[in-house]
Amino acid sequence: MTVARTWAVALTGVRGDLVEVEADLSPQTPEFSIIGLPDKALGEAGRRVRNACTNRGVDLPKRRLTVNLSPASLPKRGSAFDVAIAVAALATTGMMDAGRVADTVHIGELGLDGRLRPVPGVLPAVLAAQRAGRARVVVPAANAAEASLVDGVEVRAATCLAEVVRWHGGNSDAPDLTPVLAPESPATRDEDLDLADILGQPDAVDALIVAAAGGHHLLMSGPPGAGKTMLARRLPGILPDLDDGAALSVxxxxxxxxxxxxxLSRTPPFESPHHGASAAALIGGGSGVVRPGAIARASEGVLFLDEGGEFPASVLDALRQPLESGVIQVHRSGVSATFPARFQLVVATNPCPCGQYGVPGGVCDCAPQAIRRYTRRLSGPLLDRIDLDLRLQRVSDARRSIAATAVTTRDARATVRCARERAARRWAETPWRRNADVPGAWLRGAAAPDPEVLRPLDTALRRGTLTLRGYDRLLRVAWTVADLAGHDRLHPDDVGRALFLRQGSVA
Incomplete structure (x- = not known):
């Protein structure tokens, strides 16, 4: 009896688990069976592997082959195990270096002609191999660039199974595999969307800078044409560059x-799902393999919900849990996946279905009941999780001279970076670096300012116009205002500015 071993990776969300692929060759009736909790796509790998080996001139022996995927209790899904299964099966014949095979992680799908086809999720799979202490990975050539983004792992790219066999010491006339070098990341950002393009909305620009400096969520309400979408699309440009960990996560x-x-892109991502998107499109899901939704794709960046009042209430309420926890958990039949969800939420909405309610010179034909129903799409619990509530009006003067002293994206990003550095120094003895991440208990306890400074917030809390969650969020915004102003301690003016920026929720 001959047993060969190699490694593959099972992905559950962004988490990867190393899977030992064992192949056993026994002198019985020819058969190819895969055990270890495979799904249907993986259960069909035996046919793909046998045909790929035959068509590349590295025939499998006509004996019974049993492939075990360990740990057996871990669900395995997809076709990314094909190459590992083929290599382990061929290694049972002794035609390859067993030590090298057992020390290498193989990722990729096989075509019937032996080609290595690309698969999704190669980057998190290689990261999982690195964390498990594996130093060598073989991937399809089409996935080579993303696999090489992980430091400390030797990446080899292959176009066909015969190349993998030759690299492991097998008899093949295919060219040897060459190491893949990490690509260079772009050094500059796309500055096409400049903050200086915003005319006549200085308060809105200031609020956007506060949101960026502290990582706060923002609601913008106003008529069509007030500049809500323009503002939202310029928020990623003033956010600091992503560090290595955040860039790898994205x-x-x-x-x-x-x-x-x-x-590795250093620019924070920007996701803007259509208001007709379903809850599954926002959260993520899929049949068999769970794919990330808009919430996960916006992690470390901005999730922009344009026409927020048009989204179904059930879709909007799906945001409540990830806004608090920073992760999104997707549960499907037989599978549960967790994705990162550290995003900044920006919601833009009209004051009514026609957009003219309360607009100077506008004529609103909406019934009062329709207006109430429209505004109630944004539930109280969701609004309580939003830090800044900005009311916009249409610009009444379009002269370019207004923008003569406008803040540019480059200047705003420098201001945001300085404010975040100040916050990071203040919270240096804690696990947090952004004001938006600091728990309320800490803000009201170890970092609590003088009672006189908190008097406006205490008054609003007693009157019932502010919840305790809103109280904590206002404290976070006040600290961000202080950071932008260069204050080491909270001043009454900082709290007053925070109250003004949340005027729609506290007034």
Missing amino acids: ASVRSLSGEVVTH
């Missing part, structure tokens, strides 16, 4: 979504 989610990842 790229991993993109890889799981099936996107082609060629480099």
Whole structure:
């Protein structure tokens, strides 16, 4: 009896678990069976592997082959196990270096002609291999760029199974595998969307800078044409560059979504789902393999809900849990996946279905009941999780001279970076770095300002116009205002500014 071993990776959301692929060759009736809780796609791998081996001139022996995927209790899904199964099966014949095979992680799907086809999720799979202490990975050539983004792992790219066999010491005339070098990331950002393009909305620009500096959620309400979408699309441009961990997290989610990842982008992502999107499109899901939704794809960046009043209430309420926890858990029959959800929420909505309610010179034909129903789409619990409530009016003067002293994206990003550095120094002895991440208990306890400074918030809390969650969020915004102003301690003016920025919820 001959047993060979190699490694593959099972993905559950962005988490990857190393799977030992064992192949056993026994002198019985020819058969190819796979055990270890495979799904249907993985259960069909035996046929793909046998045909791929035959068509590449590396025939499997006509004996009974049993492939075990361990740990057996871990669900395995998809076709990314094909290459590992083929290599383990061929290694049972002794035609390859057993030590090298057992020390290598193999990822990829096989075509019937032996080609290695790309698969989604290669980046999180290689990250899982790195965390497990594996130093060598073989991937399809089409996935080589994203696999090489992980430091400390030797990545080898193959176009066909014969190349993998030769690299492991087998008899094949295919070219040897060459190591893949990490690609260079772009050094500059796309500055096409400049904050200076916003005319006549200085308060809105200031609020956007506060949101960026503290990582706060923002609601913008106003008539069509007030500039809500323009403002939202410029928020990622003033956010600081992503660090290595955040950039890898963003790229991993993109890889799981099936996107082609060629480099680590340092620009925070921006997701803007249509208001007709379902809850599953926002949360994520799928049949068999769970794919990330808009919430996960916006992690470390901005999730923009344009026409927020048009979204179904059930879809909007799906945001409540990830806004608090920073993760989104997707439960489907037989599978549960967790994705990151550290995003900034920006919601833009009209004051009524026609958009003219309360607009100077506008004529609103909406019935009072229709207006109430429209505004109630944004539930109280969701509004309580939003830090800044901004009311916009249409610009009444379009002269370019208004923008003569406008804040540019580059200047705003520098201001935001300085404010975040100040916050990071203040919270240096804690696990948190952004004001938006600091728990309320800490803000009201160890970091509590003088009672005189908190008097306006205490008054609003006693009157019932502010919840305790809203109280904590206002404290976070006040600290961000203080950081932008260069204050080491909270001043009454900082709290007053925070109250003004949340005027729609506290007035």
